[in-house]
Amino acid sequence: MTGIYKLTGSLQHYVWGGHDYLPELLHIKKEPNQYYAEWWLGAHSSSPSTIEVEEKQLSLIDFIRQHPEVLGSQSRALFGDELPYLLKILDVKKPLSIQLHPTKKQAEIGFAEENSKGIDLKDAKRTYKDNNHKPEMMIALSDFWLLHGFKTKEKIIETLKNRPTLTALLSKLETQDMHGFYADIMQASQTELANWLLPIIESNKIAYEKGELSLENPDYWVLYAMEAMEISPEKLDSGLICFYLFNIVHTKTGEGIYQDAGIPHAYLRGQNIELMACSDNVIRGGLTPKHVDIPALLEVIDCREVVPEIIPPAPQENGAFIYSTPAKDFALENVRYDAGIKVESKAENATIIFVMQGTLKISQKNTALFLKQGESAFICADTQYRIEGIEQGYCVLSKLP
Numbered sequence: 390m391t392g393i394y395k396l397t398g399s400l401q402h403y404v405w406g407g408h409d410y411l412p413e414l415l416h417i418k419k420e421p422n423q424y425y426a427e428w429w430l431g432a433h434s435s436s437p438s439t440i441e442v443e444e445k446q447l448s449l450i451d452f453i454r455q456h457p458e459v460l461g462s463q464s465r466a467l468f469g470d471e472l473p474y475l476l477k478i479l480d481v482k483k484p485l486s487i488q489l490h491p492t493k494k495q496a497e498i499g500f501a502e503e504n505s506k507g508i509d510l511k512d513a514k515r516t517y518k519d520n521n522h523k524p525e526m527m528i529a530l531s532d533f534w535l536l537h538g539f540k541t542k543e544k545i546i547e548t549l550k551n552r553p554t555l556t557a558l559l560s561k562l563e564t565q566d567m568h569g570f571y572a573d574i575m576q577a578s579q580t581e582l583a584n585w586l587l588p589i590i591e592s593n594k595i596a597y598e599k600g601e602l603s604l605e606n607p608d609y610w611v612l613y614a615m616e617a618m619e620i621s622p623e624k625l626d627s628g629l630i631c632f633y634l635f636n637i638v639h640t641k642t643g644e645g646i647y648q649d650a651g652i653p654h655a656y657l658r659g660q661n662i663e664l665m666a667c668s669d670n671v672i673r674g675g676l677t678p679k680h681v682d683i684p685a686l687l688e689v690i691d692c693r694e695v696v697p698e699i700i701p702p703a704p705q706e707n708g709a710f711i712y713s714t715p716a717k718d719f720a721l722e723n724v725r726y727d728a729g730i731k732v733e734s735k736a737e738n739a740t741i742i743f744v745m746q747g748t749l750k751i752s753q754k755n756t757a758l759f760l761k762q763g764e765s766a767f768i769c770a771d772t773q774y775r776i777e778g779i780e781q782g783y784c785v786l787s788k789l790p
């Protein structure tokens with residue numbers, strides 16, 4: 390089976406999501422007081438997309454099961470009979486928890502272990518939802534702020550030195566490696582957290598409220614997280630200390646960043662496109678009221694120094710561009726078009742197209758689909774297709790590299 394079929398994703402209403410961005414992008418009706426956090430396009434078992442084939446709607450998982458050849462031979466050889474990636478659009482209104490993702494091997498072991506212990510997949514204490522790794526990339530759709538990996542030790546020392554109540558941590562860092570240092574912080578008592586953080590919060594309060602703190606300043610994000618996540622001074626979250634240890638990264642519209650296994654990260658603010666291996670394995674590392682599994686966290690976290698590498702944006706001219714990352718599970722292509730511009734291509738493996746802006750016509754042999762902003766389609770492997778701009782804009786395609 391080959392061809393192109395209309396695809397509809399699914400919404401996730403996590404409370405950190407915004408109210409307007411996704412409904413406006415997707416041209417769907419806003420429900421009052423509803424949170425719109427993520428739009429998923431893919432075949433993850435917890436929320437698969439719907440595909441329209443011969444006027445019938447079916448789950449993309451069932452469609453792939455019935456026609457595994459639509460994945461393509463390279464994809465099947467590498468990843469078996471499942472769609473290897475998951476494409477998402479996120480609207481981050483409030484910070485997400487600090488998180489990291491396991492390697493493939495860690496996920497296989499963790500998933501099997503939790504299964505053998507009989508922990509239900511929906512249990513709040515369950516860490517591994519599947520046996521896959523989850524490398525991920527994101528492309529900013531606005532000014533986007535995130536935490537990403539440990540800063541260099543030099544930079545951490547500089548940050549701690551400048552804050553009198555954090556100098557206690559400095560002497561710890563001199564005698565400990567980063568892993569031990571981080572482990573102690575994650576297990577700090579409420580009294581320790583209060584001693585470190587409350588004086589900083591107090592002395593920055595007025596400047597924060599006046600909007601005088603720079604967004605590169607970790608103090609800003611501590612106060613912002615306290616406010617946005619409604620953290621009370623009596624119940625401080627050890628993840629707040631991570632603003633002083635991790636890189637605070639600003640990506641501009643079109644720029645991207647890649648999260649490898651074990652690298653701690655947290656999305657703080659903005660909208661983005663996310664493309665990842667098809668997995669929901671998230672190990673939390675603070676900034677969350679949810680369960681933090683400290684032993685699992687310490688086993689998987691990669692404490693190496695990270696100098697953030699920003700993936701440059703797609704050019705503004707018409708045509709196709711691929712954002713490159715080290716991941717073998719996915720690649721993101723960006724196609725920009727004016728009305729009348731045509732781009733010919735062939736899907737070697739299963740591909741999902743999502744229209745970010747404008748309207749396009751996608752056609753093959755004697756069938757064609759018109760897709761406008763927010764709409765998407767599934768392109769079967771071995772399908773020769775043509776994208777034609779109808780109204781100026783751009784689309785993204787998730788595929789294999």
Ligand SMILES: [Zn+2]
Binds near residue numbers: 489490525648
């Ligand atoms: Zn992540």
